[in-house]
Amino acid sequence: MLSREECISLLNKYVHTPWLMLHMRESEVIMIALAKKFGEEQWKWGLSGLIHDLDFDYVDKDPSRHVIEFDNILKIEGIEIGKDIPQDVYHAIKSHYEEHPQITQKRESKLDYALSASETLSGFLVACALVQPDKKISSVGVESVMKKFKKKDFAKSINRELIYDVEKVGISLEEFIEISLKALSDISDEIGL
Numbered sequence: 146m147l148s149r150e151e152c153i154s155l156l157n158k159y160v161h162t163p164w165l166m167l168h169m170r171e172s173e174v175i176m177i178a179l180a181k182k183f184g185e186e187q188w189k190w191g192l193s194g195l196i197h198d199l200d201f202d203y204v205d206k207d208p209s210r211h212v213i214e215f216d217n218i219l220k221i222e223g224i225e226i227g228k229d230i231p232q233d234v235y236h237a238i239k240s241h242y243e244e245h246p247q248i249t250q251k252r253e254s255k256l257d258y259a260l261s262a263s264e265t266l267s268g269f270l271v272a273c274a275l276v277q278p279d280k281k282i283s284s285v286g287v288e289s290v291m292k293k294f295k296k297k298d299f300a301k302s303i304n305r306e307l308i309y310d311v312e313k314v315g316i317s318l319e320e321f322i323e324i325s326l327k328a329l330s331d332i333s334d335e336i337g338l
């Protein structure tokens with residue numbers, strides 16, 4: 146299996162946009178926190194978060210090629226599914242963009258739903274922090290996040306349904322937000338929030 150160091154090397158090679166790098170790190174810590182909560186394998190859930198958008202700069206952020214080209218990177222790098230990355234991690238990464246007509250993997254496992262909910266919530270929580278007077282994640286409360294979910298004008302490009310799907314993982318939305326805020330606060334210096 147790929148070590149975390151090898152994953153970081155991959156990110157350094159393929160990801161050049163600072164916010165994208167942070168987004169994957171944020172997704173990683175939320176996934177690890179969720180795995181901890183459910184007694185799942187933390188390295189595996191963390192790995193899913195850490196590399197889920199590996200191809201996004203590679204495709205110049207073109208949504209029609211995003212996640213499709215993930216396979217190409219694996220091929221270039223000689224990374225084998227089932228050997229270097231677990232099959233279920235691969236499935237979660239592909240299905241996090243199941244809306245793409247060429248992606249056949251559908252979200253079905255806990256890991257699949259957790260990844261798509263976590264990477265979507267991470268963006269939403271960053272948006273919540275940025276409107277705080279001090280722009281700190283520690284200033285964001287669960288209640289205010291819940292309220293912002295209902296405000297259609299706030300971070301309107303973020304699909305709330307993907308976040309609500311976390312209930313299929315077996316956790317309430319409130320607890321998911323609480324766990325995620327804590328996970329992001331723990332790396333606040335690193336993410337500059």
Ligand SMILES: [Fe+2]
Pocket residue numbers: 168197198264
């Ligand atoms: Fe993402």
